[in-house]
Amino acid sequence: MTDQAVPAIINLDVPGPVISRHLYGHFAEHLGRCIYDGFYVGEDSDIPNAGGIRLDVVEALRALNIPNLRWPGGCFADEYHWMDGIGPRDRRPAMVNTHWGNVEENNHFGTHEFMALCELLGAEPYISGNVGSGTVREMSDWVEYLTREGDSPMVRLRKANGREEPWRVRFWGLGNEAWGCGGHMSAEQYAAEARRFGTYCRDHGENKLYRIAAGANSDDYAWTETLMKQLGGLGCAYRPAAFMQALSMHYYTIPGTWQDKGDATVFDTGDYYRTMVQAARVDELITGHSAVMDCYDPGRNVGLVLDEWGTWWNVEPGTNPGFLYQQNTLRDALVASVHFDVFHRHADRLVMANIAQTVNVLQAMILTDPGSGALVLTPTYHVFEMNKGHQDAALLRIDLPAGVPDRAVESVRLPTVSMSASRKDGRVLISLSNLDAAETADIELDLRGGALTDVRSRILTSGGLQDHNTPEVPGIVAPRVHEQVKETASGLRVHLPVHSFVTVEGRLA
Known part of the structure; x- marks a missing residue:
């Protein structure tokens, strides 16, 4: 030494604020091989599964004490119509996934499959609703379908599809990246939509919704301020309106340009240090958005959610460029460790974070090999596992x-x-x-x-x-x-x- x-x-x-376990959350989108060939292999697969859900993936994630899983997107959420993903699989209509690879989505993995996955994982579901191309009624019906007991049109439909009792689903996203793929709205346009959607997403029985508004990209502090104004006025008497309980932000670590992000495995020391500078910037961004929120909400009643974060490299050579498959090195692991230190320091405002994404996409926990069926735990996975003792700790x-x-x-x-x-x-x-x-x-x-x-x-x-x-x-x-x-x-x-x-x-x- x-x-x-x-x-x-x-x-x-001298214990401080509690580090929510939800800061160790995850994200699974219908993108590339995250859902199909990642989480879901189908009931006829030779790979051990439960209802088509891959059991070795479940076992690996349970070892992380995975607290929540965000689904179905991402950009996909704002073109996803949930009723296409319920009922007998052979009768579900297909669609085209225009955001990710322009491939056909057969909707075999839908609401019931996702909820079964969450139950196997012991994780809370975080569902992103369709604000970009969907309707208020569509999202309101989805909440009713999942969470209402007793008798109602959506309850009867759920029971007809094999589920008698409602699920508990607290976390609901009011769209995704409304400034971009979720509708290319202005902050003012989206704020009005969030008010409508949030109003008609109802609490049913004991299921109390935690509505998360689609927040800013990176350092767009004006977007955050616009949403905070919608919730109430300035000052200590701030009482947030009931139609949203949190707002999100997104930030990816990209040391290169959007067109050439850099290679996942071929890089030099200079590239590494530039990556770590970009990773450390997440502290500046969370601090900035928190400062804006503090002006309106000094009591910190409104949560901040970083529901997409991680490294983003050029895709692996020979893979579909729309599938965002990348390898994961020791550099990625250190990006994750730095992020968690920042998250912990902001535990009094930051209530959830979701790495993008859990399997086979971007900074994944797990890579599955389509040829052999092998499962690989990435360096980033090990940071999550080594750090799991921080969940719900002071x-x-x-x-x-x-x-x-x-x-x-x-x-x-x-x-x-x-x-x-x-x-x-x-x-x-x-x-x-x-x-x-x-x-x-x-x-x-x-x-x-x-x-x-x-x-x-x-x-x-x-x-x-x-x-x-x-x-x-x-x-x-x-x-x-x-x-x-x-x-x-x-x-x-x-x-x-x-x-x-x-x-x-x-x-x-």
């Missing part, structure tokens, strides 16, 4: 009296050490990332107000930032025991190798 260390003070007895503030190391990346300084900590059920979890590709780092953890026993540590790293897992070699980037943690008079000293993610967990003494 090096002589110089970064001092970090953690008061173990944030512990980390003070850094000497700051952290940084590195010049073109015109900005990139902090190369990132960390966060939390406590729950008598245990503490500390996550630490060293983003530097050339220099190791040591962290001197000054633990106050308590001590840790039964300390265990794991590390995720590899020989190269470009390393990734494949069906042939599935464990190149995988967690292992980290031995370079030692007790000190004030706490712990943790060594961080280059480009590494480390977790330290212990029991409060």
